[in-house]
Amino acid sequence: MEPDHPSFFSRIAIACGSFLRILGNADFAGRVRALRCGTQPGAAPEVEPASKPSAPPLREAAPDGALQLLGLLQREARFIDFIQEDVAAYPDADVGAAARLVHEGCRKVLSENFSIAPIREETEGSTLTLAEGFDAAAIRITGNVVGQPPFRGSITHRGWRVVETRLPKLAGSHDLRIVAPAEVEL
Amino acid sequence: MSESSMNEARFSIGIDLGTTHCALSWVDIGSSDGEQVVLGVLPIPQLTAPASVEAPGLLPSFIYLPHPSELAPGELGLPWTAEQDYAVGEMARSRGAATPIRLVSSAKSWLCHAGVDRRAAILPNDAPPEVARVSPLEASRRYLAHLRAAWDHAHPEAPFVEQQVVVTIPASFDPAARELTAEAAKSAGCEQMILLEEPQAALYSWIHKSAGGWRKQVHPGEIILVVDVGGGTSDFSLIAVLERGGVLELHRVAVGEHILLGGDNMDLALAFSVASKLGSQGIKVEPWQLRALTHSCRSAKETLLNDPAVNEVPLLIASRGARLIGGSVRSELTRAELTTTLLDGFFPPAAIADRPQGRGRGALTQLGLPYAQDAAVTRHLAAFLARQVAATADLEGFSGALPDGASFLHPTAVLFNGGVFKSELLAERMLTAINSWLTAEDAPAARRLEGADLDLAVARGGAYYGYVRRGQGVRIRGGTARSYYVAIESVMPAVPGMQPPVQALCLAPFGMEEGSDAALPAQEFGLVVGEQVRFRFFGSSVRRQDQVGTLLDDWQPDELQELDEIQTTLPSEGRAAGEVVRVRLHARVTEAGTLELEALPHDGPERWKVEFDARGGAAD
Numbered sequence: 044m045e046p047d048h049p050s051f052f053s054r055i056a057i058a059c060g061s062f063l064r065i066l067g068n069a070d071f072a073g074r075v076r077a078l079r080c081g082t083q084p085g086a087a088p089e090v091e092p093a094s095k096p097s098a099p100p101l102r103e104a105a106p107d108g109a110l111q112l113l114g115l116l117q118r119e120a121r122f123i124d125f126i127q128e129d130v131a132a133y134p135d136a137d138v139g140a141a142a143r144l145v146h147e148g149c150r151k152v153l154s155e156n157f158s159i160a161p162i163r164e165e166t167e168g169s170t171l172t173l174a175e176g177f178d179a180a181a182i183r184i185t186g187n188v189v190g191q192p193p194f195r196g197s198i199t200h201r202g203w204r205v206v207e208t209r210l211p212k213l214a215g216s217h218d219l220r221i222v223a224p225a226e227v228e229l
Numbered sequence: 230m231s232e233s234s235m236n237e238a239r240f241s242i243g244i245d246l247g248t249t250h251c252a253l254s255w256v257d258i259g260s261s262d263g264e265q266v267v268l269g270v271l272p273i274p275q276l277t278a279p280a281s282v283e284a285p286g287l288l289p290s291f292i293y294l295p296h297p298s299e300l301a302p303g304e305l306g307l308p309w310t311a312e313q314d315y316a317v318g319e320m321a322r323s324r325g326a327a328t329p330i331r332l333v334s335s336a337k338s339w340l341c342h343a344g345v346d347r348r349a350a351i352l353p354n355d356a357p358p359e360v361a362r363v364s365p366l367e368a369s370r371r372y373l374a375h376l377r378a379a380w381d382h383a384h385p386e387a388p389f390v391e392q393q394v395v396v397t398i399p400a401s402f403d404p405a406a407r408e409l410t411a412e413a414a415k416s417a418g419c420e421q422m423i424l425l426e427e428p429q430a431a432l433y434s435w436i437h438k439s440a441g442g443w444r445k446q447v448h449p450g451e452i453i454l455v456v457d458v459g460g461g462t463s464d465f466s467l468i469a470v471l472e473r474g475g476v477l478e479l480h481r482v483a484v485g486e487h488i489l490l491g492g493d494n495m496d497l498a499l500a501f502s503v504a505s506k507l508g509s510q511g512i513k514v515e516p517w518q519l520r521a522l523t524h525s526c527r528s529a530k531e532t533l534l535n536d537p538a539v540n541e542v543p544l545l546i547a548s549r550g551a552r553l554i555g556g557s558v559r560s561e562l563t564r565a566e567l568t569t570t571l572l573d574g575f576f577p578p579a580a581i582a583d584r585p586q587g588r589g590r591g592a593l594t595q596l597g598l599p600y601a602q603d604a605a606v607t608r609h610l611a612a613f614l615a616r617q618v619a620a621t622a623d624l625e626g627f628s629g630a631l632p633d634g635a636s637f638l639h640p641t642a643v644l645f646n647g648g649v650f651k652s653e654l655l656a657e658r659m660l661t662a663i664n665s666w667l668t669a670e671d672a673p674a675a676r677r678l679e680g681a682d683l684d685l686a687v688a689r690g691g692a693y694y695g696y697v698r699r700g701q702g703v704r705i706r707g708g709t710a711r712s713y714y715v716a717i718e719s720v721m722p723a724v725p726g727m728q729p730p731v732q733a734l735c736l737a738p739f740g741m742e743e744g745s746d747a748a749l750p751a752q753e754f755g756l757v758v759g760e761q762v763r764f765r766f767f768g769s770s771v772r773r774q775d776q777v778g779t780l781l782d783d784w785q786p787d788e789l790q791e792l793d794e795i796q797t798t799l800p801s802e803g804r805a806a807g808e809v810v811r812v813r814l815h816a817r818v819t820e821a822g823t824l825e826l827e828a829l830p831h832d833g834p835e836r837w838k839v840e841f842d843a844r845g846g847a848a849d
Contacts, residue, residue, distance in 0.1 A: 092471065111281075118278060124553040133554050140545045141554040149529070155283070209283075214306030217280030226327075 110219035111210050115156065117223045120148025124223075155208050162202030170197045230809040238393040238421065240384075241699075243430070244376055245397050245692025246369065246410070248337045248461025249493055251288040253376050254688035257694040258393075263701060268692060270685055273379045275318030279304035279484050285319070286685065288379075290372055292333040293321035294353075294360055309378045317375045326520040330356050336368035338489055338598050340413075341399070341406035343793035345516060348409075366413050373417035393699075394419040395691040399464045400426035400484035400710060403768060403792050405841035411823045423695070423743070424822035428455035428466035428480055429705050430690030431646035431681065436703065438680050438692040443703075444477055446678065447642060450630055452482075452621065453678070454640035456610065456659060457687075458647040461491040463606055465613045467638060468705060469621050481707030482624065483617040484770060486790070488609050490601040492649040495575055498604070499526040502570045503544060503560055512558055515823055516547045529562040530571065533616075534652035540564045574765045576658045579607040581615060581637050581666040607662045614666070616771055623773060635670055644678040651683050708740040709818060712775050714789065716765035717752070733767055733789060735779040737816035737824060747816040750778040753831060754814065757801050759806040763796040766841075777816075797828050797839040813838065 116122035125145045130138050153159065162181050165171055173182065175192040181202065184194060213219070241256040255269040272654045273282035279300055293316040293450055295305070316324065325332025342365075349364040363371070373396070377389045379625045396414050398407060407424055411683060414422045423798060425433075432455055436443045445513055447453065449472035457464040465485035471478040500523040504514040522544065529542035541563045548556025585603035603609070614637035619625035621638065643660055650656040664674040682689065697704055715735035742820070756762050767789040775781070781789075799810060814830040815836075819825060826839035 100309045114278075115283075121547060121553045124551045128552060128554050130554065137554050137559070140543055143543060144525075144545045144553075144557075155285075164514075167662060211277060211283040212274075212293040212308070214276075214280040214282060214303055214311075216303060217277055217301070 071109055084108055108210060110222065111213070112152075112156075114219065114222040115152045115211075116149060119152045120145045122149065125144050155206065157205050158207035159203050160206050165198055165201070167198050167201055170195060233524065238391060239387045241373065241393045241395065241692050242380065242389070243375065243395045243397070243688045243693070243695060245427070245430070245685075245688035246372060247290055247459055247687070247693065248335055248491065249290055250460060250684075251290050251372050251376060252286060252685055252688035253380065254692040255392075256692045258696055258699070260737040261696060261701070266437060266693065266696060268437065268689060270688065271376075271380060271383060273318070273376065274308050274382065275375070275379075276305065276307065276316050276320035277318070278320055278323075280306065281320075282306075283307060283319070284379075288318045288372065288375060289322040290334070290336065291321040292317055292336075292363065292368055292371055293325045294331045294356075294363075295324075295326075296331070296334065309382045315371070317371060317572070329353070329516075331360055333363060333368050335461055335598060336365045336372070339365035339367055340409050340684060341402055341487060342598060343403070343405065344599065347405075351568035355489070359392030366409055369410065370373065370417045373414055373419065376696065377418050379639075389488045390418050390420045392421070393432075393695045394422045395425050395695040396422055397425050397427045397430045397687050398692045399462050399487065400428050400466045400481075400553070401462075401464055402426075402485070403841075404713070405793055408823045408841055411821050422821055423446065423698075425691055425694050426466065426484065426710075427459070427687050428457045428464055428465075428646065429468070429707075430457055430642075430687040430694060431457055432468060432479070432644055432690065432705065433606035433679055433693045433697070434686035434690035435644055435678055437689065438682065446803075447477070449477065450626060451641040452638065453479075453642045453644060454614075454663070454675070455644045455646060455690075456606075456650075457645075458606060458649040459491050460493045460648065461489065462486040463490045463601075463609060465610060466639065466710075467620055467673070468707075469615060469624055469627065471624065471626055473625070478704065479703060479705040481625065481705050481710065483510055483613075483620040484710040485613040486770070489573075489598055490604060490609070492647065494600070494604065495571055496523050496527045496530065498570050498574060499523075499530055499562065499567070502566055503562060505727065506566075507558065507560055513545070514558075517549065518558070521546050526562060530567060531652065532652045533564055533567050568642070572658060575604050575606055576655060576662070577605050577607055578665070579605060579611050579662055581611050581669065583608045584612050585609050607659065608803060609662055610659075610663070611637070611666065616849050618807070619773075632670065632672070637666060637670075639667055639670065639672045640675045641673070642678050643675050644681060646686055647680060648683055650681075699778045706742070708742040708745075709737065709824065710739075711768040711770050712739040712772050713737040713816065713824065714767040714769070714781065715794065715795070715814060716767065716777075717780070729767070729780075733782070733784065735775040736814050737818075738776055739769075739773040741816070741818045741824075743818055743822050745818055748777040749813055749829070752780075752813070753811040754828075755809045756797070756812050756828065758799045758804045758808045758810055759801040761796055761798045763794045764839075766792045766795045768792050793841065795826060795839050795841050797837055799828070799837055812837075 053156070113123065122145060125141060173184070173192055173194040177192065181204065186194065239257065239259055241258055243254045245252045253270055253271040253273065255271060260267040270286050272286055273288045274282050274284040277283045280303065297317065303311060305316055307313065321332065325334070330353060336352060339345065339352060345351060347365045350364050352365060352368055354359065356362055380389045391620065394414065396410060396419065398410050411424060413423060432453065439446065447470045449470055451470040453468045455466045455468065466481055467483040469480045469482050471480060500519055503522060503526060504519065507514055524546045529544055532542050533539055541561050544560045544562055546558040547553060549554050557784040576773055585605065585608045590717055617638045618635060621630065640663065643655050643663060645659070660675070660677055667674055683793055713736050715736055717732045717734050734750060736750065741747060769789045771788055803812065811831045813831070815827050815829050817825050828839055
């Protein structure tokens with residue numbers, strides 16, 4: 044049995060798998076829509092517990108990219124040092140000073156390795172209409188989610204989409220799990 | 230071969246071989262037409278950490294020479310080689326900060342340092358004996374070889390060796406440094422290489438960016454001052470705008486002296502001022518902390534310079550250990566400190582009569598680099614403009630342009646180049662100083678030429694120059710920016726305690742164009758076959774009127790600068806050792822833009838090369 048609350052990486056796999064299946068399978072898409080609208084699905088498809096084995100197998104996300112990103116964040120922003128430290132022991136001014144350094148470094152890593160653009164160009168707070176068939180992966184509807192599209196609502200978050208990823212290329216058999224080597228001064 | 234393949238070159242490649250950064254730009258010649266130029270910048274794959282390759286637009290000019298056991302196998306691998314045992318670029322810079330004894334930096338400044346043998350393996354300067362050092366020449370070759378490999382990796386269809394390559398150098402480079410740069414480029418595989426002065430490259434880039442609009446922005450009779458403050462050097466040039474036959478021409482009429490003073494010195498000065506403040510609080514800043522401090526001072530400086538509302542920027546010197554918050558040192562850079570250190574230190578208000586304190590070039594005995602003794606860029610510029618007051622005197626259309634009694638050459642427009650001028654405040658301050666001098670002599674204020682790309686202009690301008698010199702646009706004329714002299718010691722009885730008087734014989738006049746020969750002087754020298762002969766050698770950036778053979782009996786101390794000695798050894802083939810041969814010294818400027826001196830015997834067709842880099846192989 045799958046856990047009721049899949050992990051973050053599992054959710055990515057579910058999202059990707061569902062996305063492709065929604066595109067390729069109108070029946071499945073209909074059920075997803077019903078699920079997202081909170082309405083009970085139509086009569087027939089529900090009685091198909093036997094179709095469960097056709098659910099896409101969950102993929103294990105390759106850890107390389109995550110490890111590489113951790114390494115970059117540590118190198119440029121001392122990210123792991125900062126998170127691993129007990130901030131409760133220090134006054135806000137000290138934490139704030141360190142946070143500036145971490146922020147500057149994280150920002151550099153983000154801007155050098157990713158192109159990130161907002162999903163919606165409208166300003167937050169403005170109202171918009173979501174037509175039927177809107178990209179549910181890119182837009183999460185919240186609150187009074189009832190009825191059928193088109194939906195009208197106001198933007199609470201514009202969303203972010205990674206347009207381009209350009210992580211450093213790796214040479215040889217470098218061990219990515221070493222996100223920061225120990226340093227020994229001779 | 231060079232002539233035929235020159236026609237085949239698909240790209241013109243401009244290389245900015247900077248003191249702190251290199252960049253490569255290209256023009257696709259076939260796809261460009263007139264002012265429609267297809268120009269790009271090559272991302273340069275480089276190690277940014279062990280086994281990690283990224284491709285930013287700039288290559289930091291650093292080489293790291295790791296200990297054999299310092300890195301795991303394969304961690305120095307590049308997309309095009311796994312064999313290299315050193316790192317070039319960002320990883321070299323960051324790793325070298327923690328282990329400076331293995332870091333080669335500022336190779337370009339060493340390349341033009343006449344006090345050392347530039348072919349000798351001397352870098353890193355303070356490396357222990359077991360580190361295999363490299364020569365300034367070799368370091369430059371490695372940067373160029375890296376750029377070449379990056380190009381070939383990205384453009385397998387258009388090999389680097391077949392392209393037209395322009396390598397930029399400071400306008401103030403002496404003949405020896407020019408020749409060494411050309412030599413490094415040749416050994417890195419630049420078959421068709423020409424040198425271009427960086428301030429000219431910056432102006433070419435501005436011309437290119439204007440897409441033809443420059444003709445409306447500058448007018449005949451104008452004088453453009455290029456102020457180029459890079460990471461390690463400050464370089465000035467004056468370019469006059471002429472009209473001939475209805476066509477605008479640009480003439481580079483003067484270049485400044487070599488000043489080892491740049492943006493890195495400024496960041497370091499700020500870091501030192503903060504370090505001394507911490508010192509007075511009882512906190513000692515270790516050398517390894519200084520780099521982190523320099524880095525945070527640089528961004529704090531940019532914040533303060535760009536936002537007048539900010540009065541103080543917090544600084545953090547991160548700890549080396551894992552305790553980031555508890556182990557770090559906090560400080561701040563205040564506007565007052567910035568003003569004292571940067572503005573008053575490097576860009577103080579100066580009068581046109583002010584001169585830099587101390588000489589730009591240090592004594593030959595100096596062990597380190599001869600950094601400028603006076604950090605004030607404004608005073609260096611004042612000295613330059615005043616020295617060049619007569620630069621346009623003989624230029625067509627400029628007679629009477631300068632009012633009588635003018636104490637300096639009046640520029641009408643200023644082009645800034647170099648990362649330092651990303652700060653609007655510094656550019657404004659520089660322009661204010663220049664305009665205060667102009668106002669004092671009732672001249673109209675100079676305006677700023679806008680639209681420069683401060684980091685990449687030199688590489689872009691280089692690539693554009695390689696394109697226009699094929700006949701596709703305006704070229705800056707000018708030729709050599711100095712006249713050159715060899716010393717002749719007068720025959721007179723020795724007077725104790727007094728140097729025998731020296732005469733200077735002009736070998737190469739001002740403004741020799743590429744690919745031209747100077748006349749042959751009448752004076753002959755007696756050289757002994759088989760023995761090394763050295764001459765004292767001088768250059769002048771102001772004596773425009775001297776012709777080959779002009780013999781100077783005396784000159785103003787400021788007029789002639791003594792350069793490194795030149796030397797030649799006459800081979801003994803066909804002659805008896807010890808025989809005295811009468812020779813004449815002949816100068817020519819190669820197509821690549823280097824000066825060559827030869828000794829021509831009166832009785833034969835031989836030509837013996839006269840070396841500029843006289844210290845190469847010398848006992849000292």
